[in-house]
Amino acid sequence: MQKQLLAVGLALVLGGGYTISAFAQAKPDALVRQRQAVMTLHAKYFGQLGLMNAGKLPYNAEVVARNAGFLDALSQMPWDGFTADTKGEKSRALPEIYGNPSGFKAAQDSYRAAVVKLVAASKGGGEAAVKAAITEVNSNGCGSCHKNFRSQ
Amino acid sequence: MQKQLLAVGLALVLGGGYTISAFAQAKPDALVRQRQAVMTLHAKYFGQLGLMNAGKLPYNAEVVARNAGFLDALSQMPWDGFTADTKGEKSRALPEIYGNPSGFKAAQDSYRAAVVKLVAASKGGGEAAVKAAITEVNSNGCGSCHKNFRSQ
Numbered sequence: 001m002q003k004q005l006l007a008v009g010l011a012l013v014l015g016g017g018y019t020i021s022a023f024a025q026a027k028p029d030a031l032v033r034q035r036q037a038v039m040t041l042h043a044k045y046f047g048q049l050g051l052m053n054a055g056k057l058p059y060n061a062e063v064v065a066r067n068a069g070f071l072d073a074l075s076q077m078p079w080d081g082f083t084a085d086t087k088g089e090k091s092r093a094l095p096e097i098y099g100n101p102s103g104f105k106a107a108q109d110s111y112r113a114a115v116v117k118l119v120a121a122s123k124g125g126g127e128a129a130v131k132a133a134i135t136e137v138n139s140n141g142c143g144s145c146h147k148n149f150r151s152q
Numbered sequence: 153m154q155k156q157l158l159a160v161g162l163a164l165v166l167g168g169g170y171t172i173s174a175f176a177q178a179k180p181d182a183l184v185r186q187r188q189a190v191m192t193l194h195a196k197y198f199g200q201l202g203l204m205n206a207g208k209l210p211y212n213a214e215v216v217a218r219n220a221g222f223l224d225a226l227s228q229m230p231w232d233g234f235t236a237d238t239k240g241e242k243s244r245a246l247p248e249i250y251g252n253p254s255g256f257k258a259a260q261d262s263y264r265a266a267v268v269k270l271v272a273a274s275k276g277g278g279e280a281a282v283k284a285a286i287t288e289v290n291s292n293g294c295g296s297c298h299k300n301f302r303s304q
Contacts, residue, residue: 034196037189041229044178044186073225077193
């Protein structure tokens with residue numbers, strides 16, 4: 001952590017001024033570690049919802065609401081970690097992320113919109129509505145972005 | 153992700169029934185990876201607040217509110233990953249976690265309470281109140297738990 005904090009401080013001293021995105025200017029390896037951490041937690045919390053949707057876990061509205069709340073936060077986290085200086089780091093990120101930034105942004109927005117719908121459905125929307133929302137997160141969110149911007 | 157999902161499914165088939173915590177019964181190495189992912193993201197988002205508190209980053213109420221919201225979610229995530237079967241995994245977790253479960257739970261609750269205060273302060277509480285809350289998260293939250301339950 002100390003190393004990351006120093007990197008952030010240095011970037012700001014060198015760059016002058018600040019923006020929200022400037023706060024995230026850790027070193028490339030730290031950025032990759034952070035965005036991969038977000039994906040690890042997606043696997044934990046969206047994974048449970050996927051199993052419920054597939055009938056492999058009993059449906060549990062309390063867990064759905066908790067996990068949807070966590071995904072509301074997680075779905076906003078990884079994007080500022082895909083900076084151009086991370087291209088050389090080992091990861092499954094494809095060059096299309098940097099070659100097609102508007103497409104990548106559209107995929108982010110599509111995913112985020114699907115999560116917002118899931119969060120809304122999880123607040124008393126009932127099992128059918130929640131499951132439809134989980135399906136949409138999976139296909140229009142995770143799926144479309146991973147297909148086009150992540151190696152399989 | 154596929155591997156984790158299979159592990160979850162298997163645990164449920166073997167165990168029968170379910171609870172919220174049962175959903176988290178991934179394999180020990182996955183549990184450690186997940187809880188470490190949470191800490192990586194604490195470093196990202198609480199790190200920025202720590203720098204603001206120390207005057208090393210300009211105070212920015214918008215970033216404070218965003219990060220406090222993220223910490224609200226993150227502060228609830230790691231605890232179900234400290235299961236007894238993770239003792240043998242490589243990590244900085246100390247044996248006191250398992251030898252003193254009530255103390256570990258009290259440290260979690262103390263940290264969580266400090267984050268809840270930070271979230272409240274971040275909603276228009278003003279810079280002085282926010283900085284006091286950041287200090288409390290650091291000392292009564294991160295600090296006390298890391299001192300007693302994590303190797304330095």
